[in-house]
Amino acid sequence: xxxxxxxxxxxxxxxxxxxxxxxxxxxxxxxxxxxxxxxxxxxxxxxxxxxxxxxxxxxxxxxxxxxxxxxxxxxxxxxxxxxxxxxxxxxxxxxxxxxxxxxxxxxxxxxxxxxxxxxxxxxxxxxxxxxxxxxxxxxxxxxxxxxxxxxxxxxxxxxxxxxxxxxxxxxxxxxxxxxxxxxxxxx
Amino acid sequence: xxxxxxxxxxxxxxxxxxxxxxxxxxxxxxxxxxxxxxxxxxxxxxxxxxxxxxxxxxxxxxxxxxxxxxxxxxxxxxxxxxxxxxxx
Numbered sequence: 261x262x263x264x265x266x267x268x269x270x271x272x273x274x275x276x277x278x279x280x281x282x283x284x285x286x287x288x289x290x291x292x293x294x295x296x297x298x299x300x301x302x303x304x305x306x307x308x309x310x311x312x313x314x315x316x317x318x319x320x321x322x323x324x325x326x327x328x329x330x331x332x333x334x335x336x337x338x339x340x341x342x343x344x345x346x347x348x349x350x351x352x353x354x355x356x357x358x359x360x361x362x363x364x365x366x367x368x369x370x371x372x373x374x375x376x377x378x379x380x381x382x383x384x385x386x387x388x389x390x391x392x393x394x395x396x397x398x399x400x401x402x403x404x405x406x407x408x409x410x411x412x413x414x415x416x417x418x419x420x421x422x423x424x425x426x427x428x429x430x431x432x433x434x435x436x437x438x439x440x441x442x443x444x445x446x447x
Numbered sequence: 448x449x450x451x452x453x454x455x456x457x458x459x460x461x462x463x464x465x466x467x468x469x470x471x472x473x474x475x476x477x478x479x480x481x482x483x484x485x486x487x488x489x490x491x492x493x494x495x496x497x498x499x500x501x502x503x504x505x506x507x508x509x510x511x512x513x514x515x516x517x518x519x520x521x522x523x524x525x526x527x528x529x530x531x532x533x534x535x
Contacts, residue, residue, distance in 0.1 A: 377500070381501060406467070
């Protein structure tokens, strides 16, 4: 769908409602996977939202999710490169323009299903190099498709598949070493 | 689906597509073929079950969704403030 140029604030707000607001959750999940820290993830999404807002007039309306995940990824890499702490680098006043943000809540305790199995899997997952862990995070925890994961990480879909495969095989190897067999109690 | 010799998969073919199958990323016909193989082949069936458990354990042991929901609510507020600042 290609639309005429939007220029008024109302039109921008309407476009944002259509293209961005429905995807805030997946943007946050991707950001969480990239930053690993909820407060950093929220900051990253805010930064990405600002960039999307500035670019919304140029967005043609096709594949908003892929467009937004690409913005999140690029924003993350820019932030990493610049190491500047936060938003509004162009001299905007966040407080004046946008109001203050809520406090960040600490993470609640995880829901424990099988503590022993969970511990082995968590250890194996954490031991994975970042490039293998990120696709697992996005697919298994955040429920992204392979294509969305590829968009979010900026890698081809075949690379997503091979990294997922290798990551899970490593986790499985860890389970093998502790004698895990499906359907049997772990020793 | 009736599987003939031509449509039956071998273990190495299933192993190649197993992760995509578990992630719901294969076309329905291929999924049927893989499912049929997993029913018949004990070793591949055990492999699939192990990976299913790994996936489920990773998914359920991650941070509860309430954190994400609260973050998304705050982000919606951020968007609203952004739009209203643009209108001023």
